[in-house]
Amino acid sequence: FRLFFLSKKEGDIQLLAGKGLPGGRRSRKMAGYGMPAAGYPPQCSHPSAACSPPPYYPPYPPPQPDQTYYYGAAAGGNRHRTFFQCLILCATTIFVVLSIISFIFWIVFRPQLPDFSVTDVTVSGFNFSGNELSANWDVNVTAFNGNKKLRVNYDFNKAAIYYEGEVLAVTSLPPFYQDTQTTTTIPVHLATASTFLSDFTSNQLKSSRSNGEASFDIQLRFGLQFKSRKWTTRWRTLRILCENVEIDWTTSGSNPAVGRLKSAGRCLA
Template sequence: MAEGQKDGCLIAGSILIAVGLIVLLVLLILPFKLPDFSISSASVSLINASSSSQLTANWNLTFSVQNRNKMTGIYYDQINASVFYGSDFIAVTSLPPFHQDKHDLTTVQARLAANSMYLGDQVIADINAERSRDAVNFNFKLISWVQFRLIPRRGRKRLLSVFCDDVTIAYANATAFGTLFTTHPRQCQVDL
């Protein structure tokens, strides 16, 4: 091989390596976009809020989770979903881990149950008063460890918090099941 061809190959190889390193550095320092969470459906079984300050109810929720990243997958692990009335804790459940590729939309089901959960006289009175007006507001929270994954690189684990506050559950009458008040998904706040 002639001396000029060797120099040309060496220059082309150097340029290719430099471009590859620049692309890799850009990918590694790109800011990650937080996923979008919304409640697309919700139902609550007949609430039994007794005079003994206890609550029995079942919640069935469907969350829509949108990965907004163009180049990064997200892995969710150790997911807990909870329901609150105001700031009063009612129930918690664990959800299975899942992975989202870039731009994926994933549906996550959560079933929460309270069986004779003690809440106190005032909280039970407030729930019963709201229910008598055909709607009760609940707060839902999801907590998960997440990794933003740029293959083959795995990011460090971070704690993701999702808050869905003042979700209105409407009741047709005092004996009916409650459902999400709106026909549109209810957006949630996401923090990392």
């Protein structure tokens, strides 16, 4: 093999022949090779020492942004997002659970709204003074509970009578209880005491009264609660409208001031 060394004194590259060279000749100076450039290749203090490249120092990294601010803001946003997600999840869960319970309740008990009808009406003291009306109304309303397993509680009850959309009288009704598959008669007394009506409504009602017939609307409002042995529903508002309740004054015989029920329209919930 051949070894190349850098001569420190002369600066020439010499070829030194080791064992195995033919004739044991020594290498001569290589013409055309001068001193190496300053600083390259690196100079070694000893021929046997391993020459290592100069140390490399990487540039300083750029400054990093304030991690506390960004992480804090991100953590705050995550907390708010997590809170709203939990709130929506809880609301959805409650809604689904209540829906399932209501569905099971409906499947088991089959709740039905009671049926209402107007069975009797008597109008007395019907009198006009200008546009002011005075009258007394005695109405009987029947309610039928067709449920086989559910009883009904009625509370916060009210009744009103209308003519052409204007209120003639309003009254409150006492609470009552209705058992399964029973019919209950609800007596309703209303008083119209010097109630002022518009010119149009007043003239229309006077004309109908003089012809012997007039149609009124009766509205009922109940607070309704279904009950069984193990279940009790929350209170609900039930509104009943009985339209076109016809009153006839011509069938009263000797007392034409008293009007009576001629026909009752359908009562709708």
